[in-house]
Amino acid sequence: xxxxxxxxxxxxxxxxxxxxxxxxxxxxxxxxxxxxxxxxxxxxxxxxxxxxxxxxxxxxxxxxxxxxxxxxxxxxxxxxxxxxxxxxxxxxxxxxxxxxxxxxxxxxxxxxxxxxxxxxxxxxxxxxxxxxxxxxxxxxxxxxxxxxxxxxxxxxxxxxxxxxxxxxxxxxxxxxxxxxxxxxxxxxxxxxxxxxxxxxxxxxxxxxxxxxxxxxxxxxxxxxxxxxxxxxxxxxxxxxxxxxxxxxxxxxxxxxxxxxxxxxxxxxxxxxxxxxxxxxxxxxxxxxxxxxxxxxxxxxxxxxxxxxxxxxxxxxxxxxxxxxxxxxxxxxxxxxxxxxxxxxxxxxxxxxxxxxxxx
Amino acid sequence: xxxxxxxxxxxxxxxxxxxxxxxxxxxxxxxxxxxxxxxxxxxxxxxxxxxxxxxxxxxxxxxxxxxxxxxxxxxxxxxxxxxxxxxxxxxxxxxxxxxxxxxxxxxxxxxxxxxxxxxxxxxxxxxxxxxxxxxxxxxxxxxxxxxxxxxxxxxxxxxxxxxxxxxxxxxxxxxxxxxxxxxxxxxxxxxxxxxxxxxxxxxxxxxxxxxxxxxxxxxxxxxxxxxxxxxxxxxxxxxxxxxxxxxxxxxxxxxxxxxxxxxxxxxxxxxxxxxxxxxxxxxxxxxxxxxxxxxxxxxx
Numbered sequence: 001x002x003x004x005x006x007x008x009x010x011x012x013x014x015x016x017x018x019x020x021x022x023x024x025x026x027x028x029x030x031x032x033x034x035x036x037x038x039x040x041x042x043x044x045x046x047x048x049x050x051x052x053x054x055x056x057x058x059x060x061x062x063x064x065x066x067x068x069x070x071x072x073x074x075x076x077x078x079x080x081x082x083x084x085x086x087x088x089x090x091x092x093x094x095x096x097x098x099x100x101x102x103x104x105x106x107x108x109x110x111x112x113x114x115x116x117x118x119x120x121x122x123x124x125x126x127x128x129x130x131x132x133x134x135x136x137x138x139x140x141x142x143x144x145x146x147x148x149x150x151x152x153x154x155x156x157x158x159x160x161x162x163x164x165x166x167x168x169x170x171x172x173x174x175x176x177x178x179x180x181x182x183x184x185x186x187x188x189x190x191x192x193x194x195x196x197x198x199x200x201x202x203x204x205x206x207x208x209x210x211x212x213x214x215x216x217x218x219x220x221x222x223x224x225x226x227x228x229x230x231x232x233x234x235x236x237x238x239x240x241x242x243x244x245x246x247x248x249x250x251x252x253x254x255x256x257x258x259x260x261x262x263x264x265x266x267x268x269x270x271x272x273x274x275x276x277x278x279x280x281x282x283x284x285x286x287x288x289x290x291x292x293x294x295x296x297x298x299x300x301x302x303x304x305x306x307x308x309x310x311x312x313x314x315x316x317x318x319x320x321x322x323x324x325x326x327x328x329x330x331x332x333x334x335x336x337x338x339x340x341x342x343x344x345x346x347x348x349x350x351x352x353x354x355x356x357x358x359x
Numbered sequence: 360x361x362x363x364x365x366x367x368x369x370x371x372x373x374x375x376x377x378x379x380x381x382x383x384x385x386x387x388x389x390x391x392x393x394x395x396x397x398x399x400x401x402x403x404x405x406x407x408x409x410x411x412x413x414x415x416x417x418x419x420x421x422x423x424x425x426x427x428x429x430x431x432x433x434x435x436x437x438x439x440x441x442x443x444x445x446x447x448x449x450x451x452x453x454x455x456x457x458x459x460x461x462x463x464x465x466x467x468x469x470x471x472x473x474x475x476x477x478x479x480x481x482x483x484x485x486x487x488x489x490x491x492x493x494x495x496x497x498x499x500x501x502x503x504x505x506x507x508x509x510x511x512x513x514x515x516x517x518x519x520x521x522x523x524x525x526x527x528x529x530x531x532x533x534x535x536x537x538x539x540x541x542x543x544x545x546x547x548x549x550x551x552x553x554x555x556x557x558x559x560x561x562x563x564x565x566x567x568x569x570x571x572x573x574x575x576x577x578x579x580x581x582x583x584x585x586x587x588x589x590x591x592x593x594x595x596x597x598x599x600x601x602x603x604x605x606x607x608x609x610x611x612x613x614x615x616x617x618x619x620x621x622x623x624x625x626x627x628x629x630x631x632x633x634x635x636x637x638x639x640x641x642x643x644x645x646x647x648x649x650x651x652x653x654x655x656x657x658x659x
Contacts, residue, residue, distance in 0.1 A: 019365065020364065020365020021366015021367065022365075022366060245366065246638060247366075247638050247639075248638045249370070249395070249397055249639075250366070280603065283600055284596055285592065285600075286590075289589055290580065292578040292581035293581065293589065293592075296577070296586075296604055297600060300599065302636045303636060333613070335543055335545050
């Protein structure tokens with residue numbers, strides 16, 4: 001049994017998180033392929049706008065609805081590229097008490113801007129999509145490739161942030177149902193409005209008030225949803241995978257992330273370290289060989305040292321995720337650009353190099 | 360502005376550019392805006408904070424390197440202070456209003472940070488300001504903020520600020536974007552996409568592309584076939600060395616192929632930085648990278 005066997009067979013949600021540039025998308029796609037090969041119905045969700053998942057899966061287009069990926073030996077692999085706007089629209093329709101209120105929000109110019117571009121919206125919609133797919137019963141396993149966020153914890157806190165936002169005293173005052181209400185706005189809200197007016201101009205304030213008012217009465221719905229999402233993230237079937245590379249910066253970030261996950265009582269079941277250089281044997285070279293061979297030996301030792309150092313760098317990450325299984329993936333010669341090369345990554349994930357002393 | 364996808368060495372290149380400019384006698388301010396640690400330490404100083412601090416003192420023919428980390432909330436304070444709204448600012452922040460402001464005016468956080476960079480540039484904070492921009496996907500949004508805010512906000516200070524930031528971004532004598540990549544397939548694809556978007560949508564001038572992590576070719580004097588037959592070399596050592604030589608050949612060939620593809624798709628000159636075989640860079644690594652930055656770019 002390797003680290004991923006159990007997770008691939010039994011988990012219903014896998015959340016892959018880690019710093020940017022460490023192969024998170026490829027790892028998520030490879031896990032999806034591996035699970036699909038075992039006969040599970042899998043959907044991989046990416047929020048990466050760079051189409052890396054589509055590239056890795058060898059498909060040209062991915063949309064907000066699951067697309068089946070053709071891979072040999074399996075018919076259960078699907079992928080989704082998150083469209084934050086469409087997902088947000090659906091959430092608004094679901095949460096709004098009346099069709100008219102939903103339409104009012106969707107038509108608000110400020111909402112149109114926010115749903116597509118506001119920082120944090122992507123993270124929020126990624127977990128919303130995760131929840132939606134998990135509930136759909138079309139899939140046994142949902143794998144989320146988390147956004148290249150400044151702090152992956154944003155993803156976990158996004159639903160709560162939306163609730164806090166809707167419960168913010170300023171927001172509550174702004175959503176006072178009528179202009180009459182505006183007269184009794186507390187001092188802070190007046191200061192806020194005046195500042196927005198001076199910073200952004202008067203039109204923005206009118207739009208903003210209309211925007212906030214459009215959301216009136218939807219706090220409870222958003223709060224319930226946030227609680228459901230939180231429950232799903234903490235469920236037994238949800239497995240967190242921290243992905244990193246052995247570079248010092250990546251390890252610092254992923255170690256921090258691992259600690260934050262633990263602080264929230266979220267269990268990390270697996271740590272994947274990608275792009276490890278192969279360990280090399282020491283070489284002894286006599287003095288009288290050609291200079292070019294001495295030079296080659298120096299380069300060999302440099303690569304050997306790097307491989308050793310990488311294994312030392314990883315230690316703090318392992319210490320921050322006690323009990324997690326460790327999976328090592330060597331630096332691969334080829335970039336992943338189709339299902340076949342992805343298969344090689346899936347094989348590497350399920351093989352056990354053991355050079356870091358993982359269980 | 361140094362931009363590139365995560366993991367390509369954006370922060371390293373920011374530091375190398377700063378070091379190269381300082382070595383030519385210019386004063387440099389490095390600016391971190393994505394809150395990622397490491398830039399201050401890489402340049403021999405302490406972690407960056409909002410107020411500029413000296414990282415490497417200048418002297419003689421060497422320019423001073425200082426650095427700061429910009430945050431939207433602190434930039435907002437500055438901005439409000441500047442507009443004579445000092446008294447309300449404390450209350451404003453205490454109420455957590457930055458998030459609300461960000462909601463009412465999408466992109467305002469990015470604009471505040473860019474506005475602060477513009478203010479530093481106009482105020483001659485240094486001969487050269489090097490900004491470690493957010494990772495690629497976000498860099499586009501970040502740099503496009505000023506242009507898109509102009510469409511939403513017709514008048515007022517935000518409009519003025521957007522105009523001024525856009526004026527800086529689109530003036531090649533004031534601002535250029537350095538795109539960083541690795542000589543690998545996916546980073547090259549993304550760089551090409553980002554380059555076109557930046558030119559078309561933001562109208563920003565692109566500096567030579569920095570290709571990071573380039574491996575040296577094998578010594579042309581080396582006869583790989585002959586390694587196994589060398590006198591005094593144990594068979595296992597000969598096998599290990601031959602394997603390493605093949606590995607280097609493969610990597611170099613793959614990298615050349617990607618560099619050629621990049622050159623074929625983007626008519627921009629390149630600077631190639633040597634791979635440093637280390638998990639964390641020290642001062643010697645940085646000096647070597649700064650020297651490579653200072654070499655004449657390869658025509659695209």
